[in-house]
Amino acid sequence: MINGNTSGLKEYILDNLDELYNTKIEKGKIISQEIVNYISEVSNKINREINIAIDRSGNIMDISIGDSSTVNLPVVPIYNKKLSGVRIIHTHPGGNPHLSSVDISALIKLKLDCIVSVGVSEEGITGYEVAICSIVNNELTYDRTLLKNLDDFDYLEEIKEVEEALRKKDIIEDDKEYALLIGIDEERYLDELEELASACDVKVVGRFFQKRSKPDPVFLIGSGKVQELALVRQVRKANLLIFDEELSGLQLKMIEEVTACKVIDRTTLILEIFARRARTREAKLQVELAQLKYRSNRLIGFGITMSRLGGGVGTKGPGEKKLEIDRRVIKKTISYLNNELENIKKVRNTQRSKREDSGIPRVSLVGYTNVGKSTLRNVLVDMYQNDKTLKKEEVLSQDMLFATLDTTTRTIELKDKRIVSLTDTVGFIQKLPHDLVESFKSTLEEVIFSDLIIHVADISSKNVIEQIEAVEKVLEELNCLDKTKILLLNKIDNATKNNSYMLIEQKIDEIKEKYSNYQTLIISAKNRFNIDELMNLIKKNLIVKTYDCKLLIPYVNTDVAAKVHRNAIVKSESFVDEGIILEVVLNEKEYNKFKSFILNS
């Protein structure tokens, strides 16, 4: 079968290519000249790359067609201490015989026997470049050679040394990504970008900043600066460029071409982190949807990077996560994902309306990423658990960005014995990719429908005000600005550690003044400071009335008992001669409905 972008190709071309699977390549040869001639001719005619993968026995494993500048690689098995035994030959229509940086990185990551590019143009084959793995200072790297003729290159002979060394020595197969961060807005934003990068296991080796009020439409930082960037990246040995601004498809493509380096932007990085952290099916679907939407708008640029190396950051190789480059397929997948999400949403709505019926007030924790929402939630659930028999389930709380990606809801008991539900949400961030906000809106619906929003901020962060502002922006998008809100200034322990009291007081005053629509409280979730005060504040702000009562339901009315179980919160259940005794919390509606069964209240 011919893989990849076969749309619109003549039947006979596909048949002829398919025939190639029956040929066997002579031992020692990379590929036969006949096959190269044929695929070059076809490649030129259809203006798409053609890729052939061959194993050591000389069998053709895969033939794929891409577009004019990219093609998908097949799944290649990766072994320890040896090469994969697969070689890849592909055409470059347009005449350029040189291997791209992405080709080279595929060679090393997949430990290919060799990778060959064949430049083809109207005049025929313009030349070949071949690269093999090599070892320098115990590190896996590469050697590349331009060739006039493929027969001059005995690849088996050439890779003998590497194979031997791989077997014997402990070679560092450094597939880590070393990134250079590039910004044009404010230099300090690169701090956060660096944190985002390390959340993706990418090591940052340098920064490149150029203040610019008007981004260049082609290179973002301008064509002169991009040349400079290309040099810096060589000196720093970076193999990844991360831009703090969203790049257009054209910018991605052009910068990648000039710097010969993989290029991604902040949004791609954030989407990648979300993809890694998502746990529930819903979160996974939402992230995939956001990624697809983002990518489909930038298909030209993401070409090389995305299709060859499986996209984002630190990906282990094609096949592991094959990313589509075909617009139609993407469109289909997007509509499939939307459908799936719609179904999940229905279930969620039923659950929510059940909670609504029960009249339990809903409280949501929102805030910038890493401010301590999950920590606070765990503390509250630990201290004010309403059902001691409930198994405590701790939400992941960690010192990393976006530790929580799924909203989780638990109940706690207020001092007046009322039960409230508490929802922990995904952390917000500045310049949160719009597609992501869109996708996560359904998860954030818990916020939209909540009776009280607790906005947690990190008073020990020097960017606390900007972070509050970023969260406010998302709340605005969710139409939640006029809800009852509490602003918690968390991590006061940390703030007082590094700053003078006066400075902090000043900051707190500034925040109080700026956000006078909030009720503000200083806490430390970690040290459990002011938590009691917080509970009082929550109580004061939830005006929804509930009734704690005991019901006696005669055995002839077991259907009523079932109804109570379905709708209300049942704290205990016991069986006596007269019937079932239920200790329950009822809202106004239920109170009226079940009034006749009430023992006392």
Ligand SMILES: Nc1nc2c(ncn2[C@@H]2O[C@H](COP(=O)(O)OP(=O)(O)OP(=O)(O)O)[C@@H](O)[C@H]2O)c(=O)[nH]1
């Ligand atoms: N010093 C100090 N550290 C805290 C406090 N509260 C939370 N932390 C730490 O801050 C880090 C982040 O806490 P999380 O609870 O995971 O933050 P989050 O807001 O849920 O983060 P995301 O889920 O990523 O949005 C953890 O290392 C916590 O231990 C506090 O009151 N003081």
Ligand SMILES: [Mg+2]
């Ligand atoms: Mg969290």
